[in-house]
Amino acid sequence: MLLPAWSRTLTTTIDGNTAHLRPADQTLLQIKDLVVEFDLGGGRIVKAVSNVSLDLVEGETLSIVGESGCGKSTLGKAILQLPAPTSGSIVFQGTDITKLKKKELRNVRPAMQMIFQDPVSSLDPRFPVSRAVEEPLKIWNRGNEAERSAKVDELLNSVGLDPALVRDRRPYEFSGGQCQRISIARALALEPKLLICDEPVSALDVSVQAQILNLLQDMKDAYGLTLIFISHDLAVVKAVSTRIMVMYLGKICEIATPDELYSRPLHHYTSALVGSVPVPDPERKVSATLLEGEPPSPLDPPSGCRFRTRCPAATELCATEEPMLRLAADGHYVACHHPRA
Amino acid sequence: MDSVKKSWVFRITIAWFTLIIFFAIFGPLLPLPKWDQVFDDALSVTPFKQGHILGTDSNGYDIFSGIIYGARISLFISFTAVFVGGTIGSAIGITAAYIRGKFDYVVSTLFNVVLSIPNLVLSLALIAVLATNVDPNVPTSTGRRIMVLVISLTIVIIPILGRIARAATLSWSNREFVLAARSMGSKDRNIIWRHIVPNVLPAIFAVAFLAIGVVIVAEASLSLLGAGVPDGTSWGSMVARGRNDIEFAPHIIIIPLVCIAFTVIACNYIGDVIRKQLDQRQAKL
Amino acid sequence: MLKLENLEISFATNRGSLHAVKGVSIEIAAGESIGIVGESGSGKTVLSRASMGLLAPTATRTGTVTFDGKEISSLSREEVRETWGTGMAMIFQDPMTALNPVRRVGSQIMEGLTVRLGMSKADARKRAIELLGRVRIPDPELALNKFPGQLSGGMRQRVMIAIALACNPKLLFADEPTTALDVTVQAQILQLLSELRKELNMSMVLVTHDLGVVAGHTDKIAVMYAGEVVEYATTKDLFARMRMPYTEALMKSIPRLSTPSGSRLPVIEGRLPDPTKPEPGCLFASRCPYAQEKCRTQHPDLTTDSDGHQYRCFFPLGAAH
Numbered sequence: 047m048l049l050p051a052w053s054r055t056l057t058t059t060i061d062g063n064t065a066h067l068r069p070a071d072q073t074l075l076q077i078k079d080l081v082v083e084f085d086l087g088g089g090r091i092v093k094a095v096s097n098v099s100l101d102l103v104e105g106e107t108l109s110i111v112g113e114s115g116c117g118k119s120t121l122g123k124a125i126l127q128l129p130a131p132t133s134g135s136i137v138f139q140g141t142d143i144t145k146l147k148k149k150e151l152r153n154v155r156p157a158m159q160m161i162f163q164d165p166v167s168s169l170d171p172r173f174p175v176s177r178a179v180e181e182p183l184k185i186w187n188r189g190n191e192a193e194r195s196a197k198v199d200e201l202l203n204s205v206g207l208d209p210a211l212v213r214d215r216r217p218y219e220f221s222g223g224q225c226q227r228i229s230i231a232r233a234l235a236l237e238p239k240l241l242i243c244d245e246p247v248s249a250l251d252v253s254v255q256a257q258i259l260n261l262l263q264d265m266k267d268a269y270g271l272t273l274i275f276i277s278h279d280l281a282v283v284k285a286v287s288t289r290i291m292v293m294y295l296g297k298i299c300e301i302a303t304p305d306e307l308y309s310r311p312l313h314h315y316t317s318a319l320v321g322s323v324p325v326p327d328p329e330r331k332v333s334a335t336l337l338e339g340e341p342p343s344p345l346d347p348p349s350g351c352r353f354r355t356r357c358p359a360a361t362e363l364c365a366t367e368e369p370m371l372r373l374a375a376d377g378h379y380v381a382c383h384h385p386r387a
Numbered sequence: 388m389d390s391v392k393k394s395w396v397f398r399i400t401i402a403w404f405t406l407i408i409f410f411a412i413f414g415p416l417l418p419l420p421k422w423d424q425v426f427d428d429a430l431s432v433t434p435f436k437q438g439h440i441l442g443t444d445s446n447g448y449d450i451f452s453g454i455i456y457g458a459r460i461s462l463f464i465s466f467t468a469v470f471v472g473g474t475i476g477s478a479i480g481i482t483a484a485y486i487r488g489k490f491d492y493v494v495s496t497l498f499n500v501v502l503s504i505p506n507l508v509l510s511l512a513l514i515a516v517l518a519t520n521v522d523p524n525v526p527t528s529t530g531r532r533i534m535v536l537v538i539s540l541t542i543v544i545i546p547i548l549g550r551i552a553r554a555a556t557l558s559w560s561n562r563e564f565v566l567a568a569r570s571m572g573s574k575d576r577n578i579i580w581r582h583i584v585p586n587v588l589p590a591i592f593a594v595a596f597l598a599i600g601v602v603i604v605a606e607a608s609l610s611l612l613g614a615g616v617p618d619g620t621s622w623g624s625m626v627a628r629g630r631n632d633i634e635f636a637p638h639i640i641i642i643p644l645v646c647i648a649f650t651v652i653a654c655n656y657i658g659d660v661i662r663k664q665l666d667q668r669q670a671k672l
Numbered sequence: 673m674l675k676l677e678n679l680e681i682s683f684a685t686n687r688g689s690l691h692a693v694k695g696v697s698i699e700i701a702a703g704e705s706i707g708i709v710g711e712s713g714s715g716k717t718v719l720s721r722a723s724m725g726l727l728a729p730t731a732t733r734t735g736t737v738t739f740d741g742k743e744i745s746s747l748s749r750e751e752v753r754e755t756w757g758t759g760m761a762m763i764f765q766d767p768m769t770a771l772n773p774v775r776r777v778g779s780q781i782m783e784g785l786t787v788r789l790g791m792s793k794a795d796a797r798k799r800a801i802e803l804l805g806r807v808r809i810p811d812p813e814l815a816l817n818k819f820p821g822q823l824s825g826g827m828r829q830r831v832m833i834a835i836a837l838a839c840n841p842k843l844l845f846a847d848e849p850t851t852a853l854d855v856t857v858q859a860q861i862l863q864l865l866s867e868l869r870k871e872l873n874m875s876m877v878l879v880t881h882d883l884g885v886v887a888g889h890t891d892k893i894a895v896m897y898a899g900e901v902v903e904y905a906t907t908k909d910l911f912a913r914m915r916m917p918y919t920e921a922l923m924k925s926i927p928r929l930s931t932p933s934g935s936r937l938p939v940i941e942g943r944l945p946d947p948t949k950p951e952p953g954c955l956f957a958s959r960c961p962y963a964q965e966k967c968r969t970q971h972p973d974l975t976t977d978s979d980g981h982q983y984r985c986f987f988p989l990g991a992a993h
């Protein structure tokens with residue numbers, strides 16, 4: 047670029063990191079400059095999500111992948127205002143929900159549901175399964191007793207659990223994967239428009255995982271569900287998503303369609319990620335190029351590009367200037383000064 | 388749980404509780420002399436003599452009757468103080484931990500401040516404030532003194548149980564099922580009632596039993612200091628009355644002390660059993 | 673090191689007895705690593721908990737578990753506790769419920785070190801920081817002072833791993849240790865476990881549903897289905913020559929990077945049989961593409977072929993029928 051460095055920083059602040067956003071009127075959800083901070087006391091503030099922008103078109107599945115602790119769950123919860131983000135806007139179906147009053151927000155809630163990461167702790171240990179799945183219906187007074195009960199059976203069936211067997215049992219009587227299915231059933235009860243799935247299948251074995259993913263696919267087709275899919279299983283992500291967003295330490299590194307991303311990872315972190323996928327073949331030795339270096343402290347992230355302390359291609363520029371997301375190929379955006387060829 | 392139920396300690400504990408609660412409720416209906424009936428001919432008799440099962444004290448009061456009537460007052464005071472204090476404390480603790488923020492800060496600071504004052508000093512101070520009449524010449528009535536005792540002990544209990552309720556709530560309200568309930572649009576009130584309260588209750592119960600023990604001891608100590616129930620009987624005041632006779636009629640003081648000790652130990656034991664069950668459930672062992 | 677013989681575990685439920693683990697016999701030598709894979713609900717966790725002497729009170733167990741030459745059920749509760757941490761340790765599947773939410777991470781890691789190893793506070797702290805660093809938690813000193821709720825899911829899981837590794841156990845049960853971790857950290861953690869295995873001659877039971885994970889890090893694999901071990905062989909042998917139709921189905925449903933995006937994933941139709949109702953035939957019969965009449969009426973026994981490969985099927989793959 048010919049522009050002097052200062053002018054580039056200037057554009058950043060004005061423009062934000064939003065090159066990848068589509069026109070607002072086409073989207074179901076548009077998030078701009080979302081920041082989530084946690085106060086650890088003693089003046090120490092962790093910026094778990096920093097200036098993230100993203101959008102979703104109806105019917106789309108956006109997957110979020112990234113290193114453990116990079117802020118994926120926090121981002122997902124912030125969209126539901128649990129807790130509300132520190133700053134930024136979240137426009138859902140045309141309204142900025144960060145500005146809503148408590149009552150108005152409550153009315154939006156059924157349209158957005160989330161499957162939480164920890165399957166066992168997302169169920170109340172004292173509630174039998176039927177009551178757990180029925181709860182959202184009860185809160186919103188959907189149907190009468192019998193209708194709700196029928197709906198619960200239908201939901202349990204659709205996540206591959208036999209209602210007759212599981213209805214009266216409590217969460218601790220189930221395996222981790224079974225708990226996950228129960229919470230999926232519960233999240234689907236209100237027929238949401240947007241479903242945020244935080245590692246929905248990581249506790250499941252491959253066959254059930256496939257069942258659930260297919261189920262989500264069916265639900266998508268049947269109800270026009272839009273999905274945000276947080277996962278670390280790149281193969282799963284590839285199968286389900288329309289777009290994939292890669293995060294590192296609270297920031298977006300790269301956004302692309304799955305085929306494009308895996309065949310041509312441009313960001314150096316993405317390529318490390320793709321290279322570390324375990325392969326079910328004992329003969330293939332762990333060729334994985336293990337990511338070098340210590341993960342940086344979230345309290346004091348590296349200047350410039352946050353990946354620079356572990357990046358093989360880092361230069362002076364990476365330390366002084368933060369790379370912005372820019373278009374690299376059709377629908378493929380990357381935030382890197384020296385993207386891989 | 389089954390193995391606990393079979394243990395003899397557990398059975399004795401339950402038996403002891405049943406016994407004293409039975410006496411506390413039905414005591415006055417039993418064919419026994421009133422606790423303050425004076426047997427002039429039998430001062431300080433030792434147990435099983437002259438028709439007094441547990442003997443008499445130096446005033447000629449029948450000790451067995453005293454224990455039974457005393458159970459009534461002692462248990463009334465401790466159960467009421469723990470129940471009322473526990474309810475108020477839990478309500479405050481749960482609310483504070485649920486909504487966090489400034490309110491929580493104020494509440495937890497207050498709890499800590501109050502907890503840093505020794506129980507006895509606090510209740511003495513409260514009694515001194517609450518039980519003084521405007522006209523110092525009119526003596527305060529027994530009923531009023533009991534009320535004051537209960538109120539001051541209640542205030543002592545509030546932060547003890549409040550802090551437990553707060554801690555338990557903090558741990559539960561971090562669970563994702565609470566987040567899930569919120570994301571489904573559950574109202575805060577319902578989340579607290581349906582998800583938080585039932586889960587924190589066992590922890591509160593466990594400590595409440597310990598607290599009953601604490602209150603029984605506190606009541607006894609206050610009696611010794613002359614701030615207990617005057618002209619009435621409670622185990623504490625029996626100890627207080629008997630302390631001068633300790634050299635020549637030790638049974639007068641030993642019997643109520645044993646009752647107090649038994650009850651306190653029983654309370655602690657039950658509290659412990661509940662806590663262990665809880666730990667096991669949490670560890671899913 | 674650990675020997676399970678004919679282990680049976682059932683739970684008393686209000687619908688009758690739930691048979692979660694059926695006649696499992698497995699042996700693990702020092703330094704050996706065994707993978708346990710199988711469908712969700714097939715009894716993997718219950719099996720490892722039982723080996724640790726960590727079962728719910730509603731459970732009944734028959735068969736023997738021998739650890740370090742001692743029968744677990746002959747030990748008192750206290751003696752079993754003694755073996756935890758230094759003898760056997762477990763990485764629990766759900767970190768959020770296994771960690772105490774109101775105690776700081778540091779004190780939970782240091783507890784084992786001070787209580788079991790008698791370390792001083794300062795030493796324990798040092799070791800805790802070292803452990804957190806080894807499981808690749810950024811800024812370990814900061815993490816030490818956090819509560820579990822302030823960590824991400826994957827960080828909690830790594831704290832669990834740090835706690836399990838704290839006292840250098842002889843045998844580690846890792847129950848889905850990497851489910852919440854992204855692949856780069858997962859690779860590092862698995863590498864760490866392999867290193868420790870060499871360094872300390874630690875044995876490991878790796879429970880997972882990810883065949884990719886077991887492939888590179890185990891010597892043997894036991895495939896479980898509905899509480900039974902249905903196939904048991906060395907890792908190499910299993911992948912080269914699987915005999916069970918179930919294992920084959922499992923392999924087929926693994927999503928791979930090479931599967932085109934947007935495609936439906938292959939599933940094993942149907943579901944696990946009801947664990948409270950005993951079935952006469954092969955438990956996989958209702959879902960097995962090779963099932964024949966015999967499978968529905970007779971229960972196949974564990975067969976061992978000449979090279980020690982065990983399977984539970986009348987019509988194993990690769991055999992002529």
Ligand SMILES: Nc1ncnc2c1ncn2[C@@H]1O[C@H](COP(=O)(O)OP(=O)(O)OP(=O)(O)O)[C@@H](O)[C@H]1O
Nearest residue numbers: 219220221222223683692712713714715716717718
């Ligand atoms: N405490 C309990 N009471 C009753 N049933 C139980 C209990 N714990 C587990 N089960 C049952 O035992 C079976 C095996 O459970 P287990 O947790 O071992 O499965 P798993 O193989 O670990 O599955 P996952 O991969 O989903 O964790 C399940 O059917 C479960 O419902």
Ligand SMILES: Nc1ncnc2c1ncn2[C@@H]1O[C@H](COP(=O)(O)OP(=O)(O)OP(=O)(O)O)[C@@H](O)[C@H]1O
Nearest residue numbers: 084094114115116117118119120822823824825826
């Ligand atoms: N309540 C909280 N208080 C303080 N810090 C928090 C809190 N919740 C999350 N964090 C911090 O925010 C960062 C991001 O956490 P988050 O749970 O979003 O990660 P994640 O991407 O979901 O990781 P994982 O894949 O491991 O689940 C972490 O450094 C974590 O320690």
Ligand code: SF4
Nearest residue numbers: 351354357364382383
């Ligand atoms: S900006 Fe620099 S440090 Fe960051 S990924 Fe690109 S090359 Fe590496």
Ligand code: SF4
Nearest residue numbers: 954957960967985986
């Ligand atoms: S015994 Fe029959 S039903 Fe069972 S796995 Fe073998 S072929 Fe399939």
Ligand SMILES: [Mg+2]
Nearest residue numbers: 119163824825
């Ligand atoms: Mg997460």
Ligand SMILES: [Mg+2]
Nearest residue numbers: 221222717765
């Ligand atoms: Mg399990």
